[in-house]
Amino acid sequence: MISKPMSDTQKTRQHWMSVMAKSSSDSLIKLSNVYMDQQDFENIRPAEVGLTQIRGRMGGTGSQFNVGDMTITRCVVQSAKGHYGHSYIAGRDKNHAIRAAQLDAMLQDPTHQYSIIQNIIQPLAHTLATQQAQKANNVAQTKVNFFTLVRGED
């Protein structure tokens, strides 16, 4: 299947969905509680837990292989204004999935978008980047390089 290149709107949405999925449930819910007053959502697909198979490539570029199964929770809601919010998160935290779906719907609404990106998505993205950098730093300290000496006449 040939996929079309993503539009900017899709890329932005992909970014906020990814940030909300990767962030911790507690911090997402704490940051977003103030936005949830007077918001009304319908459950199109109530949060449900399931399994998905994750696949990887050898060395990142080689042929595909199955890494294993992982638990995911997904949810779809519709806001009172008619926007559909989707979420897929790792693990079995239904509250995390519900809140991420609700925020995804609100983020598609221009009246909330700017403020939610400023107050929720950017701080969470910053935290994620810091954690990632710290982890990369910790791992880098124990990095070992392997050298192979060329032998023989070939």
Add this chain to the structure above:
Amino acid sequence: MTALTLIKGFQKPTHDSQRVFRQLLKAMSEPGTLVRVDSPESIDSLHASTFAVCQAMMDQQTPLWLSPHFATPNIKHNLHFHTGVPIVEESQQALFALISPAEIDSVERFPHVFFQGTDEYPETGCTVIVQVHSVKDNISKGVNLRLTGPGIETAQLVSISDLSPPLLNYLSNQTGERNGSFPLGLDFIFIDKNQLVCLPRTTQVEVL
């Protein structure tokens, strides 16, 4: 492109689908018994009740054929979204078919347009879901049927609206092919806005 509408599915998917399954089991094993099924919302011409049956029965392994009346983008999208059911173009490949009674006249080669099972696996025959205007369990203005056979103590009377002569001839075995092909055959679910009645292939039908 206009955006497709998604409707609410079962709000407690496990319990709701088990409840609908239990109702269908009762209706299938006691033909002529009316049972109620429900789901939160309907879409286009698909009743909420029919959508409930679809959610309870269908998944990735039950190919579904939609008649032109039901083959709208919204219905396809919602059925696929909520159940993952593959929708097939070729009715012979379907385990479930969804059709309105008026269309049965125009379907060529009825009932052979649907898969009736094989001698080794007769249970793989198609289950045809017919969405009608009304089903009742007493004599009324629609077509009145007297049912006998397994699961019925003496006889059951049901009244189903909109049934056309070709379908009635088939159900009442006028042509001999319904009983002649047994154990192969089709099982029917007739469903209105709230309730349904089943006519499995073992039920003998007499048109009053």
